[in-house]
Amino acid sequence: MSKVVLVTGASSGIGKSIATYLHEKGYKVFGTSRNPKNTENFSFQMIALDVLKVETIETAVAFIIKKEGRLDVLINNAGMGITGPIEDTPTDEMRAVFNTNLFGAIDVMKAVLPQMRLQKHGMILNVTSIAGYMGLPFRGLYSATKGALELVTESISMEVKSFGINVVNIAPGDFATNIAAGRYHTPIFENSAYKENYRANLDLMDSHVNGGMNPLEMAKAVYDVINTKKPNIHYKVGGFMEKFSIVLKRVLPDKMYQKILMNHYKL
Known part of the structure; x- marks a missing residue:
């Protein structure tokens, strides 16, 4: 029996690649976006879900459970x-x-956990970021949100393990998606003390995304995790230097590691 999979944020980028790939592998996939318009050509079913509105999360999850009788991933x-x-x-x-x-x-996890507990199995993959393992200049808030989700995942994975549910992190590096167009950019204020450095780093960040890996690699990694009987807690998907940067942070003195980052970002 094909597993039933819910993929949030599936209208573009990594989410769409994951949902499309899993559908091609025979999974019953439901993708979500806040306004699922112009998605009639998608190979998987799209439904409405806004992670900022709990009622839409609950409605979407209830729809899937009513239609399929379960929710596996x-x-x-x-x-x-x-x-x-x-x-x-x-x-x-x-x-x-x-x-x-x-x-x-967290609200999406809270919505699916009762069903996964009832069926005594399930898997949750939280898509975080390699940026969540380190504070990066001009991306500090993004790093903080993803780092926080990494830690929450560690906690909840222990809380639900006895119910047959696995919760894991999968942290991508830079992938060639439209995330740069969709992110909030603080304006470059003319009177800002950071004007020149921030402007230069915006260009650098966009070039990293544009030159990033194919999102299909992320989809393949997700597929492998889903099919692992005893998954790890943390997975990283990215280039060698992106993943190696996490190792360097663990082994180098703080000031040395910070100097490497500042040199990279020309600060």
Whole structure:
């Protein structure tokens, strides 16, 4: 019997690649977006879900359970990016990205867990980021949201293990998607003390995304995790240097690691 999979944020980018690939592999896939329009050519079914509105999460999950009788896998992918010097970034925008990337993901988990407990099995994959393992200049808030979700996943994975449910993180590096267009960019204020460095780093961040890996690689990694009987807690998907940067942070003195990052970002 084909597994039933819910993929949030599946209208484009990594989410769409994951949902399409799993559908091709024979899974019953439901993708979500806030406004699932112009999706009639998608190979999988799209339904409405806004991670900021709990009622839409509950409605979407109830629809899937009523239609299929179960829910085997949640790919918690919906999220947003944010850039900017912390001093210049509006605090309301900081709260918005935490509400989406952290609390939104938690609310989706809370909605699917009762069904997974009932059926005594299930898997939740939280899509985080390699950026969540380190504080990056002008991406501090994004790193913080993804790092927080990594830790929440560690906690909840222990809480639900006895119910037959596995909860794991899968952290991508830079992938060639439209995330740069959809993220919140703090404006480059003319009177900002960070104007020149921030402008240069915006160009650098966009070039990283444009030159990133094919999202299909992320989809293949998700497929492999789903089919692992005893999955790990953390998975990283990215280039060698992206993954190696996590190792360096563990072994190098703080100031040395910070200097490497500052050299990379020309600070």
